[in-house]
Amino acid sequence: MSGKSVTHEATPTAGRVAGDREPSVAPSRAARELGLKRAEFDIAVRLGRVRTVPDDGGGGRRVPRAEIERVRAGEGFPGTLRAAVRTVGTTEGAALMDVTKARFTRLARLGLLVPAKFYLNRYRAVVWLYLADDLRRFAAEERNTPLLKGRMPEGLRDQLTEGLDLRAxxxxxxxxxxxxxxxxxxxxxxxxxxxxxxxxxxxxxxxxxxxxxxxxxxxxxxxxxxxxxxxxxxxxxxxxxxxxxxxxxxxxxxxxxxxxxxxxxRPVPRPVLWGRSSSAEGARTSLGQSPGPGAPGGDGHGSPTVTTPAEAGHRPPAAPWTAPGASPVHAPGSRCRPPVPGGPPGTAGPAASPAPGGGGTRPGAATATGRGTRTFPRSARPAPARGSVTYRALNSPSWTTETSRRPSTS
Incomplete structure (x- = not known):
């Protein structure tokens, strides 16, 4: 090696370069660049002094980089912006207007002073905050002088007596x-x-x-x-x-x-039904309802009922078709009920199913109750074989832990 060291000129990091090229920034970063607290920045957004845009990724509101440059280029920045978003409570607002706290509260209840925000203190009492600029303008108008000094007009006193409160x-x-x-x-x-x-x-x-x-x-x-x-x-x-x-x-x-x-x-989007027809009967068939008499598909000679793929996937297979007046055909091993002797066509008899060894029926087996429908009654739990050992985990320790032992088989 030659012993010579090679130095490189420092360059901005990739993250900083990417941040400077961002078309918009998060509200917290915009508040720092504008020299505002987060609460002050939120008030500036509500007042329309800082414009925000929706995030394309659905992450809330963002502030365009051009908007930050516009606000920073304003006259008197950042003092004018801070003064515009400054909020005061009842005590500081009364001192700013040179009135008592009781009179300030009465003016706010009458709706003459509009709150800018509120919060709940530790006693869950609502504390209203007002813009300092609004209070200065209200006190500077000559028509409001009778409300600040002297006796309150009788009509306003009656409204306060009735419990009027327009702050919220x-x-x-x-x-x-x-x-x-x-x-x-x-x-x-x-x-x-x-x-x-x-x-x-x-x-x-x-x-x-x-x-x-x-x-x-x-x-x-x-x-x-x-x-x-x-x-x-x-x-x-x-x-x-x-x-x-x-x-x-x-x-x-x-x-x-x-x-x-x-x-x-823009009308709201609505769900599209599968097989929807332009007529009212087509709409009924798309919902799986039977069409009325004389309608297509209502007499058995028209188009079949249209069903959704979800309904078709969960519908059991239909029973084999038989001609009117003929006895239904039962395949060997079929679990369909045989017809009732002397009963009307299509009437099924009692549930019957072949036993495991052939011949007879097995009670509690799956049976057919109608065209394409089956019922599966809950089968009884099989009794354990004689002489076998069963384990019950209810209220007993597990043998997989170190502090317990495997249950005895004796």
Missing amino acids: RNWRGRHLESLLREAHDPWARAAAVASMLTADDVAQTVRDPYERSHLGRFRPAVPSHGSPGSPAAEIAERLVTATGPDETGRLRAELARAVETAREH
Whole structure:
């Protein structure tokens, strides 16, 4: 060897090169590149400040690389973006508007302040969060000054006395707007509206079961709070579902219009029946039903009944055909019942089957009860031979372990 060492210039790794060429990235990576926390990034997506696209592989939403560059090129980035997605609670919001916490809560219950998100604390109490920009704009408007200072108008006080609380309803409206903004398919838009209704309301509005099943494919996920089935998850489910006849009626009417639009755009796929005929009788025969009198196949001289391959694979073989009025032919060793003497044609007698040694019948054997059908009664367990030894595993140790012994045969 010459003793000379050869050095190579460092080059970017293949993973980094492949990552830079990706047309879209995951939400967690997009949040890091935009300098946001994951909760702040989710709010930015709901507000429409960051656009997302569905993943081609069905893995959720992704952020295009061009969208990240557009947001980063905005004026005042990243300060303006962080200020736009900043959320505050009741205490900080009241200080921001220079009002008491009690007045801030009353304004929110009246629907004048719209929540941006919520979470459940350790006592399972709902904590509402509001956008700081919305609170600043509300306090800056002169027409809202009487609501911030002085006595609350009498009409609003009466509504609060009756228990009015529009915080959940206003949040559902904002959440529905974000779902409709992300939906790029008419059926997805209809499913977003259906996610705000109960299953009974959806069934009463959309009568077709195939359309309801198709809506379930596009149904957006409910904001997760706790494990499925937990009390926290049930509280979150109630907050997402519409309450009140006026809100429910409005959403049902909107759902009906959305389904009608989606139906015109693309009808839902339906199962295709094997051997389906263009006539009503052909549809009945495709289901294995007998056609009516005078229909093809109904008098025994038309086309046979069409069955599906699954039905044909599980249907037992039919009995041999006999002419009307003639005695059925029994092959040697056949297990079909002989006809009843003096009975009508086609009436089978008692079950009979040849014994193993020939001659006589064996009780409990398989018999034919009709054309092509057989019954197999449960046979009795054979008694053990005299003098043989039987083992019972119930409540007895296994002889395969080291700590047990094999049962004695004596």
